[in-house]
Amino acid sequence: xxxxxxxxxxxxxxxxxxxxxxxxxxxxxxxxxxxxxxxxxxxxxxxxxxxxxxxxxxxxxxxxxxxxxxxxxxxxxxxxxxxxxxxxxxxxxxxxxxxxxxxxxxxxxxxxxxxxxxxxxxxxxxxxxxxxxxxxxxxxxxxxxxxxxxxxxxxxxxxxxxxxxxxxxxxxxxxxxxxxxxxxxxxxxxxxxxxxxxxxxxxxxxxxxxxxxxxxxxxxxxxxxxxxxxxxx
Amino acid sequence: xxxxxxxxxxxxxxxxxxxxxxxxxxxxxxxxxxxxxxxxxxxxxxxxxxxxxxxxxxxxxxxxxxxxxxxxxxxxxxxxxxxxxxxxxxxxxxxxxxxxxxxxxxxxxxxxxxxxxxxxxxxxxxxxxxxxxxxxxxxxxxxxxxxxxxxxxxxxxxxxxxxxxxxxxxxxxxxxxxxxxxxxxxxxxxxxxxxxxxxxxxxxxxxxxxxxxxxxxxxxxxxxxxxxxxxxxxxxxxxxxxxxxxxxxxxxxxxxxxxxxxxxxxxxxxxxxxxxxxxxxxxxxxxxxxxxxxxxxxxxxxxxxxxxxxxxxxxxxxxxxxxxxxxxxxxxxxxxxxxxxxxxxxxxxxxxxxxxxxxxxxxxxxxxxxxxxxxxxxxxxxxxxxxxxxxxxxxxxxxxxxxxxxxxxxxxxxxxxxxxxx
Numbered sequence: 071x072x073x074x075x076x077x078x079x080x081x082x083x084x085x086x087x088x089x090x091x092x093x094x095x096x097x098x099x100x101x102x103x104x105x106x107x108x109x110x111x112x113x114x115x116x117x118x119x120x121x122x123x124x125x126x127x128x129x130x131x132x133x134x135x136x137x138x139x140x141x142x143x144x145x146x147x148x149x150x151x152x153x154x155x156x157x158x159x160x161x162x163x164x165x166x167x168x169x170x171x172x173x174x175x176x177x178x179x180x181x182x183x184x185x186x187x188x189x190x191x192x193x194x195x196x197x198x199x200x201x202x203x204x205x206x207x208x209x210x211x212x213x214x215x216x217x218x219x220x221x222x223x224x225x226x227x228x229x230x231x232x233x234x235x236x237x238x239x240x241x242x243x244x245x246x247x248x249x250x251x252x253x254x255x256x257x258x259x260x261x262x263x264x265x266x267x268x269x270x271x272x273x274x275x276x277x278x279x280x281x282x283x284x285x286x287x288x289x290x291x292x293x294x295x296x297x298x299x300x301x302x303x
Numbered sequence: 304x305x306x307x308x309x310x311x312x313x314x315x316x317x318x319x320x321x322x323x324x325x326x327x328x329x330x331x332x333x334x335x336x337x338x339x340x341x342x343x344x345x346x347x348x349x350x351x352x353x354x355x356x357x358x359x360x361x362x363x364x365x366x367x368x369x370x371x372x373x374x375x376x377x378x379x380x381x382x383x384x385x386x387x388x389x390x391x392x393x394x395x396x397x398x399x400x401x402x403x404x405x406x407x408x409x410x411x412x413x414x415x416x417x418x419x420x421x422x423x424x425x426x427x428x429x430x431x432x433x434x435x436x437x438x439x440x441x442x443x444x445x446x447x448x449x450x451x452x453x454x455x456x457x458x459x460x461x462x463x464x465x466x467x468x469x470x471x472x473x474x475x476x477x478x479x480x481x482x483x484x485x486x487x488x489x490x491x492x493x494x495x496x497x498x499x500x501x502x503x504x505x506x507x508x509x510x511x512x513x514x515x516x517x518x519x520x521x522x523x524x525x526x527x528x529x530x531x532x533x534x535x536x537x538x539x540x541x542x543x544x545x546x547x548x549x550x551x552x553x554x555x556x557x558x559x560x561x562x563x564x565x566x567x568x569x570x571x572x573x574x575x576x577x578x579x580x581x582x583x584x585x586x587x588x589x590x591x592x593x594x595x596x597x598x599x600x601x602x603x604x605x606x607x608x609x610x611x612x613x614x615x616x617x618x619x620x621x622x623x624x625x626x627x628x629x630x631x632x633x634x635x636x637x638x639x640x641x642x643x644x645x646x647x648x649x650x651x652x653x654x655x656x657x658x659x660x661x662x663x664x665x666x667x668x669x670x671x672x673x674x675x676x677x678x679x680x681x682x683x684x685x686x687x688x689x690x691x692x693x694x695x696x697x698x699x700x701x702x703x704x705x706x707x708x709x710x711x712x713x714x715x716x717x718x719x720x721x722x723x724x725x
Contacts, residue, residue, distance in 0.1 A: 072592055075592065075595050075596070075599075075711065078711045078714070079595075079707055079711075080706070082640060082710065085640075085641060085643055086640060086641060086648075087645050089641050090645045090649065093337070093645055093649055094649075096336050096337050097654060099338055099711050100335070105353075127328070127331045127334075128331055128335075131335035132335075157340075157654065158654070158656075159335070159337065177510040183408050236380075246528075296548060
């Protein structure tokens with residue numbers, strides 16, 4: 071009987087071990103994906119897709135899946151206070167080869183804040199990200215609502231990035247079609263498109279926009295890649 | 304009774320609602336990594352359901368904090384002790400019965416279940432110690448098995464109520480009086496006594512079991528007993544109504560014969576109580592092997608009870624509810640082993656996904672429950688021994704050991720294998 075007990079105990083341990091291995095493999099399957107490595111050709115038209123207000127536990131993973139499947143690099147401007155509890159998601163964004171930008175800590179209108187508050191909003195977000203990705207350096211800031219003043223520019227020690235095409239996905243139209251139409255109509259070489267990874271329509275629209283732009287000959291780049299090419303050009 | 308049950312249910316439903324509020328975010332956070340089925344299986348099993356049950360138990364025990372006092376009875380009673388190779392403990396057990404401060408006559412039936420050590424001689428030695436109001440009879444039962452010994456004794460009982468005490472259990476001086484007061488006044492079919500570990504200093508395993516008896520088992524029994532629906536009147540120390548036990552067909556051939564009997568009594572629509580002031584000290588297994596086998600037997604016994612009388616066949620609503628809860632225990636054990644334990648291992652690797660805020664919330668209500676139970680037991684002035692190491696190990700490892708043993712028991716029963724006979 072002692073042997074049977076031991077055997078059963080060992081079996082339970084093995085099952086627990088198997089569950090742990092499975093859990094780790096599921097986690098690693100996402101956060102240890104091969105990075106998207108797109109060769110940038112400066113002669114070809116290029117476009118940078120950017121996503122604001124994330125991470126969103128529901129929609130960001132779906133967007134990441136689409137970007138991974140289509141091997142499309144993008145830039146995510148994350149909000150600091152939304153990072154808590156989403157460590158895996160943030161790690162996945164970085165390990166997939168996407169760029170992470172600063173969208174402040176609590177999404178406040180920087181134009182209405184004083185110098186100290188602006189600095190706090192920017193630095194606090196960076197510190198929060200550093201807790202998850204200690205070696206990651208944020209290069210760009212996108213001010214919430216695209217609203218900024220000269221004081222914001224001077225206080226932020228990183229360049230500000232806005233957009234050339236507003237997808238309009240923040241307007242609740244209940245349909246992906248207007249987003250698709252807006253982006254495809256307004257896109258130009260060197261364009262920066264702003265999306266928000268907090269709604270299902272963006273996910274739906276991306277499934278059409280990415281193949282359509284690829285067909286038109288656009289290549290997808292991150293903000294850093296875009297600015298590097300523009301500098302060289 | 305009904306009002307308190309409804310109030311406790313409302314409190315636990317409120318707790319469940321709060322937990323669910325947190326759960327949605329938790330589940331969403333996991334849903335992009337793991338299959339939804341596994342996520343909800345784990346979350347319900349390690350947080351929602353335990354939180355619901357513990358909060359209900361906590362609140363119900365608070366509402367029933369005040370102890371009931373029953374008038375002293377002087378009804379003659381019978382105490383049945385079944386012994387098989389218990390030469391080391393039988394003398395102490397019999398002494399404790401002889402020294403009872405009980406107003407009525409106690410007839411002590413000591414059933415020797417084919418012992419092959421000196422149990423018989425020890426009992427014979429004690430026959431001389433009988434008093435006018437404390438008589439002792441030696442009964443020999445040749446057929447091995449506790450069930451046979453108990454049924455042999457049942458045929459000899461001529462009092463309206465009787466008490467069973469294990470041969471390795473000794474009672475506090477007023478235990479018989481308290482348990483008899485309860486069963487007579489409440490007209491219950493059975494009443495379970497409040498058990499503590501006797502050999503708490505023997506090993507770490509016994510120290511851990513001390514807290515299991517003191518906090519967990521007593522909490523559950525108090526909760527169920529508040530609604531006259533204690534699901535297990537343990538044979539170790541319980542009082543029974545003789546007529547009701549006969550009506551239920553006595554003890555059935557099973558590993559958990561006391562569990563099956565209680566289920567059968569409840570199915571007859573009878574009441575089953577719990578008396579916290581009737582205290583007994585039982586010798587608990589000293590090593591892991593003994594402990595594992597005991598808990599395995601208890602798990603098999605629970606399944607046998609549920610099989611004998613399925614929850615939906617229970618006569619009254621309260622036992623029906625508690626039997627359904629018992630049915631959930633199988634799932635809770637599985638979720639603990641294959642959800643919580645891997646979650647803890649993951650947490651040590653920095654992934655606080657299964658062991659997060661909601662788990663802490665469940666641990667919080669568990670702590671409240673244990674604390675309230677500790678204070679309750681303390682006010683009974685029962686001399687129990689504390690051990691810091693035992694308590695820490697109880698919190699950290701006890702459930703894992705118990706769930707593994709229980710899972711083994713369920714598997715034995717599911718595969719229809721014979722369990723180890725008592």
